[in-house]
Amino acid sequence: MIPVIPRGFKDVLPQEARWRESICNNVQKALSLWGYAPIETPTLEVLDVLKRGGQLAPTTFRLFDADGALLVLRPDVTLPIARMTATRLADAVGPLRFRYVQPVFREEESLRGQAREFTQLGIESIGLGGALADAEVVVLLAEALKAAGLKDFTLAICTVGVLRDLLDVCVRESGVGEQWRQAMLDACHASNLVEVARLARDARIDARYGEALSALPSIRGGKEAITACRALVEPLRCLDGLDVLEQTWELIEAAGVGEYVTVDFSVMSSFDYYTGLVIEAYAPGVGMLLGSGGRYDHTLEAYGKSAPAAGFALSLERIMQALLEQGIQAEPSFATAEPVVVSVETDEPAAAFRRAKELRGQGIPAVLGTGKAGERYDG
Amino acid sequence: MMDKTEGGKGSFPGAAVNAGVNAAVMGRLKIAVPKGSLYSQSVEVLGRAGLDTSGLQNPGRQLVIRTDEAEFFIVRPTDVPVFVSYGGVDCAICGKDSLEEAALEVVELVDLDFGACRFVVAEPAFAGGAADDAYSRLGILRVATKYPRITSRYYDSVGVQVELIKMHGNIELAPLCGMADRIVDITATGTTLRENDLVVVDEVLRSTARFVGNPASVRTDARVRNLAVELERIRACV
Numbered sequence: 001m002i003p004v005i006p007r008g009f010k011d012v013l014p015q016e017a018r019w020r021e022s023i024c025n026n027v028q029k030a031l032s033l034w035g036y037a038p039i040e041t042p043t044l045e046v047l048d049v050l051k052r053g054g055q056l057a058p059t060t061f062r063l064f065d066a067d068g069a070l071l072v073l074r075p076d077v078t079l080p081i082a083r084m085t086a087t088r089l090a091d092a093v094g095p096l097r098f099r100y101v102q103p104v105f106r107e108e109e110s111l112r113g114q115a116r117e118f119t120q121l122g123i124e125s126i127g128l129g130g131a132l133a134d135a136e137v138v139v140l141l142a143e144a145l146k147a148a149g150l151k152d153f154t155l156a157i158c159t160v161g162v163l164r165d166l167l168d169v170c171v172r173e174s175g176v177g178e179q180w181r182q183a184m185l186d187a188c189h190a191s192n193l194v195e196v197a198r199l200a201r202d203a204r205i206d207a208r209y210g211e212a213l214s215a216l217p218s219i220r221g222g223k224e225a226i227t228a229c230r231a232l233v234e235p236l237r238c239l240d241g242l243d244v245l246e247q248t249w250e251l252i253e254a255a256g257v258g259e260y261v262t263v264d265f266s267v268m269s270s271f272d273y274y275t276g277l278v279i280e281a282y283a284p285g286v287g288m289l290l291g292s293g294g295r296y297d298h299t300l301e302a303y304g305k306s307a308p309a310a311g312f313a314l315s316l317e318r319i320m321q322a323l324l325e326q327g328i329q330a331e332p333s334f335a336t337a338e339p340v341v342v343s344v345e346t347d348e349p350a351a352a353f354r355r356a357k358e359l360r361g362q363g364i365p366a367v368l369g370t371g372k373a374g375e376r377y378d379g
Numbered sequence: 380m381m382d383k384t385e386g387g388k389g390s391f392p393g394a395a396v397n398a399g400v401n402a403a404v405m406g407r408l409k410i411a412v413p414k415g416s417l418y419s420q421s422v423e424v425l426g427r428a429g430l431d432t433s434g435l436q437n438p439g440r441q442l443v444i445r446t447d448e449a450e451f452f453i454v455r456p457t458d459v460p461v462f463v464s465y466g467g468v469d470c471a472i473c474g475k476d477s478l479e480e481a482a483l484e485v486v487e488l489v490d491l492d493f494g495a496c497r498f499v500v501a502e503p504a505f506a507g508g509a510a511d512d513a514y515s516r517l518g519i520l521r522v523a524t525k526y527p528r529i530t531s532r533y534y535d536s537v538g539v540q541v542e543l544i545k546m547h548g549n550i551e552l553a554p555l556c557g558m559a560d561r562i563v564d565i566t567a568t569g570t571t572l573r574e575n576d577l578v579v580v581d582e583v584l585r586s587t588a589r590f591v592g593n594p595a596s597v598r599t600d601a602r603v604r605n606l607a608v609e610l611e612r613i614r615a616c617v
Binding site: 194 | 405464465466467484485486487488489490589593594595596597598599604608
């Protein structure tokens with residue numbers, strides 16, 4: 001019988017591993033130029049602790065350890081970093097800038113063709129708020145994708161503030177109640193614009209707010225989209241986050257990555273812990289998110305330290321899929337070079353050892369072998 | 380329907396909306412059309428939205444129909460969400476029932492208001508409350524369905540313990556031969572239920588056809604959003 005591995009997991013052989021390494025190196029280099037320092041968090045977390053920071057997807061791997069503690073395999077890196085920052089770095093003088101490359105684990109139903117382990121590349125910027133910090137995250141996301149080698153991608157950004165404001169007013173001033181708010185958030189989370197429009201038509205709600213709620217998701221474009229959104233919600237005084245979004249947009253354009261960025265108020269899904277900016281990254285030919293991010297100013301509070309924070313996470317595997325779609329090959333790097341064979345047949349083994357050491361000293365990968373001397377050997 | 384020549388070759392009309400999008404650069408828009416009961420009305424609304432759907436009128440056994448601007452994939456209704464969610468197609472027409480059962484990530488853009496049907500709970504007319512009796516004695520109901528996700532969600536919401544039997548067709552037979560107490564199935568007119576002497580005891584969900592998009596396509600391809608705007612306009616006109 002062939003020894004199997006669990007579905008949704010995989011071995012990575014040299015050709016793929018070299019490519020992964022090269023992309024990760026390039027992205028990490030770009031992130032470190034912005035002052036982001038590498039960190040690592042444990043593979044396992046305590047479920048109750050992680051849950052405090054935000055709702056976990058129902059698709060986490062859970063297990064009991066020998067002490068009976070309920071643990072979870074890291075489903076993302078944002079919550080672990082928030083936990084870490086609020087505890088070991090509770091007294092650190094901010095701002096803190098972290099980058100990471102870590103595998104994450106998500107349980108997926110069988111027969112859906114999805115991986116259960118994938119690698120996230122990302123950053124968290126902690127202790128900074130406002131447009132400058134938001135723009136840094138968006139621009140850096142664009143820089144990370146460019147460093148990965150992608151030529152064509154779209155970053156869709158918006159703010160959750162406007163929607164939250166509208167929902168607050170509706171719940172406060174009409175009799176719809178918390179159940180309606182939750183239904184609305186669920187519909188947004190599921191990208192169900194039909195249901196958003198249906199709930200917005202609720203007779204108990206002031207029609208102006210209802211119209212704004214159903215019009216909001218189709219607002220999209222450049223700066224004019226922010227203007228359009230303002231025109232829609234200014235009379236209703238539900239403007240939270242819009243000024244910051246406008247300043248962020250200006251900074252993004254000034255940074256020269258405006259061509260990659262679109263304002264899109266349909267990007268309201270999966271904003272459970274987000275409090276302001278939300279970003280989603282897409283590439284043509286890949287029907288799924290390359291990555292996402294945003295601002296989560298209340299998450300650290302849940303772990304005992306109050307600090308604004310924002311960040312993003314990209315999926316290495318989806319970036320590779322996008323690169324393949326766009327016909328972009330791995331850049332040659334030290335990792336892709338094949339080693340030279342130093343023959344132990346023509347040379348004395350001791351001399352071969354010295355010769356190989358010399359080559360390596362010059363930065364040339366070398367192995368000892370029995371092939372013809374100087375032959376390239378495909379490891 | 381807008382003038383077909385307006386957008387020029389390679390872009391579909393409705394598409395003043397299509398400004399700035401070059402079909403030659405973007406490639407053909409990929410659209411899944413469900414086989415079966417939603418098919419003819421799907422083809423009709425896509426045509427009214429300005430797409431060339433002549434090849435879809437009598438496709439025979441062909442599953443892929445290409446035009447200058449679009450590529451239509453004729454797929455099984457229950458598979459539509461998979462095609463959309465995984466980016467096999469950019470957008471599609473799909474019954475709400477299939478969306479609910481698949482529970483995959485798609486953007487639900489327009490309620491097209493056709494293909495109306497209901498999910499109902501039904502039992503044999505002759506059983507006359509035997510299911511309730513069985514539930515009170517045994518604490519469990521046995522329910523046959525093609526739609527386990529929708530059915531279990533419904534019974535969770537009403538707090539009734541059930542044993543689900545997943546079947547692939549002719550669900551009506553399950554209670555008739557005593558294999559299940561009730562069924563949860565789709566009905567448009569109720570004819571099949573009546574002919575098999577089944578009566579509706581509760582309604583689970585109402586379904587209509589929806590226009591749905593792949594999340595990435597909705598955010599990166601203006602043609603999907605433009606098509607949604609057109610379809611919404613057509614629906615509002617009806």
